[in-house]
Amino acid sequence: MDAMTRRSFLSLSIRLTAVMGLGAKAIPAMAESLAQMARGGAPALWLQGQSCSGCSISLLNSDPIGPDQLLTQYLSLAFHQTLSGATGEMAVQVVDRTIAQGGYFLIVEGAVPAAMPRACFFGEEAFADQLARAARKATAVLCVGSCATSGGIPAAQNNPTGAIGVPAFLAQQGIGTPRISIPGCPAHPDWVVGTIAHVLKFGLPPLDELGQPQAFFKRTIHEQCPRFPDYERENFASTFGAEGCLFKLGCAGPITKADCTLRQWNGGTNDCIRAGAPCIGCARDGFAAQADFPFHTKTGPAQSEARS
Amino acid sequence: MKEMISVSPVTRIEGHLGVKVETDGGRVTSAQVVGEMFRGFEQILRGRDPLDAQQITQRICGVCPVEHGIASISAQDAAYGVTPPDNGRVVRNLIQAANFITSHLTHFYLLSGLDFVDLTQVTTYTGRDPALVRLRDWAKSQLASATANPVGPFLPQFTAQLIRDPALNIGVIKHYLDAIEIRQVGHKLGAVFAGKMPHAATLVPGGVTDQVTAIKIAQFRALLGRLRTFVVESYLPDVVAVAAAFPDYFGIGRGCGNFLSYGVFPEASGMGARFLPAGVILADGPGLQPLNVEGITEDVRYSWFSSATGRKPAQGETTPDPNKTGAYSWLKAPRYDGQVVEVGALARLLVAYHDGSRPAVRTAVDDLLKAIGREPKDLISMLGRHAARALEARLLVDRCAEWIEQLVPDQPAFTDFTIPESGAGIGLTEAARGALGHWIEIRGRKISNYQCVVPTTWNCSPRDDRGRPGAMETALIGTPVADPKQPIEVARVIRSFDPCLACAVH
Numbered sequence: 001m002d003a004m005t006r007r008s009f010l011s012l013s014i015r016l017t018a019v020m021g022l023g024a025k026a027i028p029a030m031a032e033s034l035a036q037m038a039r040g041g042a043p044a045l046w047l048q049g050q051s052c053s054g055c056s057i058s059l060l061n062s063d064p065i066g067p068d069q070l071l072t073q074y075l076s077l078a079f080h081q082t083l084s085g086a087t088g089e090m091a092v093q094v095v096d097r098t099i100a101q102g103g104y105f106l107i108v109e110g111a112v113p114a115a116m117p118r119a120c121f122f123g124e125e126a127f128a129d130q131l132a133r134a135a136r137k138a139t140a141v142l143c144v145g146s147c148a149t150s151g152g153i154p155a156a157q158n159n160p161t162g163a164i165g166v167p168a169f170l171a172q173q174g175i176g177t178p179r180i181s182i183p184g185c186p187a188h189p190d191w192v193v194g195t196i197a198h199v200l201k202f203g204l205p206p207l208d209e210l211g212q213p214q215a216f217f218k219r220t221i222h223e224q225c226p227r228f229p230d231y232e233r234e235n236f237a238s239t240f241g242a243e244g245c246l247f248k249l250g251c252a253g254p255i256t257k258a259d260c261t262l263r264q265w266n267g268g269t270n271d272c273i274r275a276g277a278p279c280i281g282c283a284r285d286g287f288a289a290q291a292d293f294p295f296h297t298k299t300g301p302a303q304s305e306a307r308s
Numbered sequence: 309m310k311e312m313i314s315v316s317p318v319t320r321i322e323g324h325l326g327v328k329v330e331t332d333g334g335r336v337t338s339a340q341v342v343g344e345m346f347r348g349f350e351q352i353l354r355g356r357d358p359l360d361a362q363q364i365t366q367r368i369c370g371v372c373p374v375e376h377g378i379a380s381i382s383a384q385d386a387a388y389g390v391t392p393p394d395n396g397r398v399v400r401n402l403i404q405a406a407n408f409i410t411s412h413l414t415h416f417y418l419l420s421g422l423d424f425v426d427l428t429q430v431t432t433y434t435g436r437d438p439a440l441v442r443l444r445d446w447a448k449s450q451l452a453s454a455t456a457n458p459v460g461p462f463l464p465q466f467t468a469q470l471i472r473d474p475a476l477n478i479g480v481i482k483h484y485l486d487a488i489e490i491r492q493v494g495h496k497l498g499a500v501f502a503g504k505m506p507h508a509a510t511l512v513p514g515g516v517t518d519q520v521t522a523i524k525i526a527q528f529r530a531l532l533g534r535l536r537t538f539v540v541e542s543y544l545p546d547v548v549a550v551a552a553a554f555p556d557y558f559g560i561g562r563g564c565g566n567f568l569s570y571g572v573f574p575e576a577s578g579m580g581a582r583f584l585p586a587g588v589i590l591a592d593g594p595g596l597q598p599l600n601v602e603g604i605t606e607d608v609r610y611s612w613f614s615s616a617t618g619r620k621p622a623q624g625e626t627t628p629d630p631n632k633t634g635a636y637s638w639l640k641a642p643r644y645d646g647q648v649v650e651v652g653a654l655a656r657l658l659v660a661y662h663d664g665s666r667p668a669v670r671t672a673v674d675d676l677l678k679a680i681g682r683e684p685k686d687l688i689s690m691l692g693r694h695a696a697r698a699l700e701a702r703l704l705v706d707r708c709a710e711w712i713e714q715l716v717p718d719q720p721a722f723t724d725f726t727i728p729e730s731g732a733g734i735g736l737t738e739a740a741r742g743a744l745g746h747w748i749e750i751r752g753r754k755i756s757n758y759q760c761v762v763p764t765t766w767n768c769s770p771r772d773d774r775g776r777p778g779a780m781e782t783a784l785i786g787t788p789v790a791d792p793k794q795p796i797e798v799a800r801v802i803r804s805f806d807p808c809l810a811c812a813v814h
Contacts, residue, residue: 046461048323048324050347051370051810052367052369052370052371052373053322053369053370053371054367054371054373054507055370056370057370057506058370060488060492061492061495063492066488066492067488068439068485068488068489069442071461071488072442072443072446072462076450076460077460077461078455078456078457078460078461079457079460080461081317081323081324082319082320082321082322082418082419083319083461083462084319084320084461084462085319085320085422085427085461085462085463085465086319086461086463086465087315087317087319087320087466088314088315088317088318088795088799089314090464090466091317091319092317094457094460097456097457098456098457101456116346116628116630118612118630118631119345119346119347119628119630119638120344120345120346121324121326121345122317122324123317123326124316152367153347153349153352153367154347154348154352156352156364157355158351158352158354159347159348159351159352160348160351160627161346161348163347185367185507186370186506239724240512240514240515240722240724241515241516241517241518241720241721241722260504265499265503265504265505266492266499266504266505267492269496269499269500269504269527270499270500270502270503270504271503271504271509272503272504272509272510274503275501275502275503275509275510275517275518276510276516276517276518276519277503277510277512277517277518280363280509288360288364291355291356294356294357294359295357295359295360295363296360
């Protein structure tokens with residue numbers, strides 16, 4: 001292991017142990033876990049259902065462990081639809097070989113069209129059948145992103161495909177493989193990498209009632225918000241682009257548990273609330289589900305004046 | 309001898325795509341392009357608050373979310389009668405351009421790279437580049453191990469007809485690794501003003517929610533410099549070198565020869581002045597024609613939809629029927645004045661080339677053609693599509709450097725608006741993959757209809773009501789297939805369109 005790699009193990013393990021509430025004593029073990037991943041200790045199979053590939057794209061933004069290292073060294077990723085060299089029949093064979101061998105982490109992105117199997121196919125097989133087949137032989141199922149954890153937008157009100165999340169689908173099928181849910185639209189790369197590292201070294205991380213790692217999803221965005229002082233002073237933004245707490249524009253921070261405002265996105269470049277955008281609750285169970293619960297409450301200057 | 313070849317699933321694209329081709333005497337005689345995944349965004353949007361649209365529609369696609377956001381807020385700008393201030397317009401351009409550049413280089417290296425490079429050659433690498441050494445050692449240990457799929461997800465790959473020159477091969481592999489890192493820089497560049505990537509947070513009708521500050525401008529300049537270096541020193545030269553290694557592909561995958569662009573990157577408010585202009589070129593037409601939005605219709609005879617066929621998008625409907633007889637794809641079949649058209653970077657470049665008011669584009673295209681010893685007509689090909697993307701990335705890194713200086717710190721980037729009781733708007737822009745349109749209709753301050761006609765809907769469409777194949781189906785005809793078990797030529801033509809199936813069906 002070169003010095004560069006060791007430094008990034010330590011750097012990430014310090015961050016992960018801190019955020020997962022494990023204390024300083026766990027840092028070497030976490031670093032060892034990352035090193036184990038680097039030796040290809042985590043055979044994985046990545047399947048996509050009704051997804052937009054946004055969680056895959058987001059994982060490529062993993063930082064400080066670069067995605068080149070993540071892909072070539074950390075995960076022994078047998079197949080990924082967007083990255084795999086194999087195409088056509090060769091791709092089907094890779095997936096089938098992996099399932100036959102068993103003992104992998106199954107990572108799933110996207111929802112399952114439970115009422116319309118034709119709405120998602122992989123080669124000649126319905127995605128729902130492929131998922132059931134793969135989940136039975138997996139060590140654990142990692143549901144990445146809100147579509148996989150609870151159906152997300154494909155499962156929103158008025159959807160025509162009867163889309164559901166992966167845990168609901170596995171329960172319907174009576175498949176008891178252990179599962180972890182990492183919500184978010186998209187999921188933050190640290191949430192995915194941190195959870196896999198924890199599973200490898202310490203087993204399942206402490207999960208909440210939704211099967212989500214408590215380390216990332218224990219506190220509301222509101223409690224951790226850089227604009228919280230504005231909320232306390234009742235300094236509310238009246239429209240987009242204004243200073244102040246975004247609560248009156250419909251911010252879902254108070255009902256969404258995630259650490260985005262602390263962690264930030266794209267290697268600490270920015271986050272929604274810092275950029276003036278009210279939280280839309282993309283990591284919330286039931287994200288986007290109701291047509292009558294809009295992301296924003298802004299109706300324009302005329303109405304705002306009328307209301308006040 | 310006739311043969312049926314199935315390439316399903318097509319990997320290293322976005323989403324779920326299957327392609328079936330029939331060959332005769334080793335050449336493709338017909339093709340069926342099948343969109344395999346449907347979610348029903350247009351139905352989900354009905355009855356919702358109009359301001360949900362820019363966030364919901366971005367989730368159509370994690371590769372081109374920004375462009376859906378721009379199309380949606382442009383449609384809403386029109387419906388609400390609001391014009392963003394210059395800061396808002398320029399910030400939108402910067403976020404969108406950052407996503408174009410990131411998307412193009414991701415497509416060439418991560419998605420298409422393994423159609424050209426022989427990855428196994430890295431095991432014999434003798435140089436000292438740390439990234440290549442790491443890759444070599446990992447690949448060797450994987451190949452020596454008992455794992456079922458060594459060097460996954462990169463291997464196995466089709467082994468036929470890859471780059472023969474070892475120096476070029478290893479050079480492109482090195483830039484593949486660099487591209488994985490540099491595409492992060494492209495996303496950071498977008499996130500400076502977008503809040504996060506993918507799925508930009510700040511796009512709203514009237515402008516953007518973010519504020520323009522000196523710090524953000526400086527951050528953007530620094531990230532842009534890194535991106536520009538890669539585009540100029542690695543991406544564009546690699547495309548030229550790969551083109552030289554596969555000269556036949558200037559004659560393969562030529563397609564219908566009809567091109568359409570909605571234009572993108574407004575240089576002033578309104579549809580008028582866009583950095584890359586709108587226009588239509590028909591193969592048997594009189595050259596560049598102005599775009600007529602009324603000419604757009606969508607057929608569904610061969611699509612798994614029972615709703616009315618041949619509708620204009622503003623009156624479009626999306627009712628799924630997965631058991632429909634004769635249908636074979638989840639994509640609709642958009643047509644322009646009844647014609648099959650191709651969209652994408654190549655279409656934008658050709659439209660700009662023939663539009664007299666874009667001398668910078670004309671010079672850039674002529675310089676590239678001179679460097680590779682080709683004529684403009686050669687661009688209409690599998691390699692021409694790659695070249696057009698690389699050239700566009702080059703034009704955009706330069707234009708971004710000028711746009712960022714147009715921002716005025718601490719001035720507004722948002723104009724307030726009121727959502728009307730009822731209204732309608734059209735948002736026409738370009739995604740990295742081509743012409744993107746959103747049509748919104750509002751009644752009782754709720755969305756009463758929403759239709760998206762998306763780049764890959766144009767390019768990967770099934771046959772239309774008159775039975776004419778879509779743009780990719782047409783481009784595949786004539787493609788040679790040396791080995792039916794490794795139809796790499798077919799895969800190369802498919803990927804040259806940079807298909808995005810989550811977008812195409814939505």
